[in-house]
Amino acid sequence: MAVEAPPRQLTDFLRSLRAVRDFQRKPLSDDVVQDILEVARWSGSASNRQFVEIIVIRKRETLQALAGLGGYVGHLRGAALGMLLVAPGEWPEGETFDEGRAAERIMLGAWAHGVGSSIGWFSPEGRKEAKRLLGVPAKPVVRTAISLGYPASPPRRGSRKPITELVHEERYRA
Amino acid sequence: MAVEAPPRQLTDFLRSLRAVRDFQRKPLSDDVVQDILEVARWSGSASNRQFVEIIVIRKRETLQALAGLGGYVGHLRGAALGMLLVAPGEWPEGETFDEGRAAERIMLGAWAHGVGSSIGWFSPEGRKEAKRLLGVPAKPVVRTAISLGYPASPPRRGSRKPITELVHEERYRA
Numbered sequence: 001m002a003v004e005a006p007p008r009q010l011t012d013f014l015r016s017l018r019a020v021r022d023f024q025r026k027p028l029s030d031d032v033v034q035d036i037l038e039v040a041r042w043s044g045s046a047s048n049r050q051f052v053e054i055i056v057i058r059k060r061e062t063l064q065a066l067a068g069l070g071g072y073v074g075h076l077r078g079a080a081l082g083m084l085l086v087a088p089g090e091w092p093e094g095e096t097f098d099e100g101r102a103a104e105r106i107m108l109g110a111w112a113h114g115v116g117s118s119i120g121w122f123s124p125e126g127r128k129e130a131k132r133l134l135g136v137p138a139k140p141v142v143r144t145a146i147s148l149g150y151p152a153s154p155p156r157r158g159s160r161k162p163i164t165e166l167v168h169e170e171r172y173r174a
Numbered sequence: 175m176a177v178e179a180p181p182r183q184l185t186d187f188l189r190s191l192r193a194v195r196d197f198q199r200k201p202l203s204d205d206v207v208q209d210i211l212e213v214a215r216w217s218g219s220a221s222n223r224q225f226v227e228i229i230v231i232r233k234r235e236t237l238q239a240l241a242g243l244g245g246y247v248g249h250l251r252g253a254a255l256g257m258l259l260v261a262p263g264e265w266p267e268g269e270t271f272d273e274g275r276a277a278e279r280i281m282l283g284a285w286a287h288g289v290g291s292s293i294g295w296f297s298p299e300g301r302k303e304a305k306r307l308l309g310v311p312a313k314p315v316v317r318t319a320i321s322l323g324y325p326a327s328p329p330r331r332g333s334r335k336p337i338t339e340l341v342h343e344e345r346y347r348a
Contacts, residue, residue: 005187010286013184013207014279015216034184037341038212041334042189044278046294050335055342061345086346096267097318100274104218105188108282114183120219136346144271160215161224167211168229170236172260172310 010111017107018158020116021075023149028081036148037079039109040083043102052096052102055134055142057082065133072124073145075118080149084130087138099144107145116151119144191281192332193257194290195249197323202255206287210322213283215258217276225269229308229316231256239307240319244300247319249292254323258304263313273318280320290325293318 037054045051057063059080066084067077098124109116109131121128121143130142155167211228219225231237232255240258241251250256257280261269281291295317296304304316 005183007206007287008209009179010184010187011213011283013179014213014282014286017216017218020217035182037337039185039188040339041340042191042332044193046295048333050340053340053342053346055344055346057344059344074214083264086342092267093270096270097274097277100271101278104275104278107218108188109185112188113181121220134344134346135178135348137348140346158216159222163211165216166215166224166227168227168260170229170231170233170243170308172227172229172308173312174309174311 013112014108017111018155019118020114020149020155021118021147022152023078023080023147026080026150028115028148032045032115033081035113036106036115039112040102041105041106043098045098045101046094051087051098053086055084055086057084062133066130069129069133070123071145072120072141073122073126075120075147076145078149079147083146083148084142085144085146086136087124087141087143089141091140091154093094095141103144103146108149114150115148116155117146117148119146121145179235187286188282190291190340191285192329193292194323194325194329195292196326197252197254197290197320200254200328201215202322206289209253209287210280210283210289213286214276215306216281217272217279219272219275219280220268225272227260229258229260231258236307240304243303244297245319246294247296247300249321250295250319253321254321255312257320258308259318259320260310261317263314263315266315267316277318277320284322289322290329291320291322293320295319309321
């Protein structure tokens with residue numbers, strides 16, 4: 001179970017993840033897609049219920065159609081592949097949290113292969129239309145679209161708040 | 175930016191994460207804690223808003239008090255260290271998703287150092303009491319507690335649904 005790589009190499013990898021929205025058209029190999037999906041499969045979930053299912057979108061016309069729906073999903077247009085998350089729609093708070101966990105893992109699993117990715121949400125109207133397009137029944141929620149592909153350019157360096165603004169010791173200081 | 179490790183080594187690492195609830199008392203070094211917090215800091219968030227703040231709990235009496243509150247947080251009792259997530263309480267859906275992303279990264283950042291962890295949620299009543307205990311003002315949400323520590327025993331092998339139950343190709347099949 002113990003990991004063979006030096007800890008700092010692994011945490012450098014985790015820290016190196018950035019959102020990528022411009023992709024090469026180069027397709028992902030089946031091996032790479034399977035490996036990413038296996039990372040998603042081992043995502044943790046409340047009581048190991050594994051709420052989150054994934055619709056893999058490879059057809060260009062489907063990616064185009066989804067990219068045109070409401071929400072922040074336009075990056076699907078140029079993606080080599082899309083992954084849409086489906087939650088059962090029974091426990092909004094818990095499913096939303098576990099969707100976040102799964103999405104982060106998919107991004108990291110992709111990045112391990114040098115594949116960039118970006119998360120976007122459909123608008124309320126876009127969610128309905130995406131479900132219609134993909135044959136999803138009434139109850140489940142289709143909220144999150146993840147675009148994947150090899151980056152067209154090096155990811156931006158990015159920026160984050162200093163750690164002192166994010167971390168409190170023992171007590172919250174407002 | 176490219177990662178130096180073989181892709182499969184990184185995805186094996188991602189897949190090897192398991193929840194750990196029994197911990198050695200051995201403390202985490204400051205270096206390890208800082209490295210985990212830096213992984214959390216680089217977590218992605220909607221529009222890079224970085225909603226999620228972290229309260230680091232090191233005092234045994236605080237861990238005990240929190241572990242006794244309502245919810246699935248008893249694992250804090252034996253933790254070497256706790257991290258509690260604080261969300262602003264302005265956009266429940268988005269913050270919940272980004273809390274999931276941040277929690278997953280904290281677990282992975284810890285596991286890179288061989289540190290086990292477990293996620294639990296406070297009950298609605300427990301959330302209020304945790305806020306009182308930690309001096310958090312009325313609006314923010316304290317929902318997620320992450321226990322950290324070196325595993326007392328090897329993590330369980332775990333199990334997951336077969337991938338065919340989780341993944342759909344192009345269209346949802348109910």
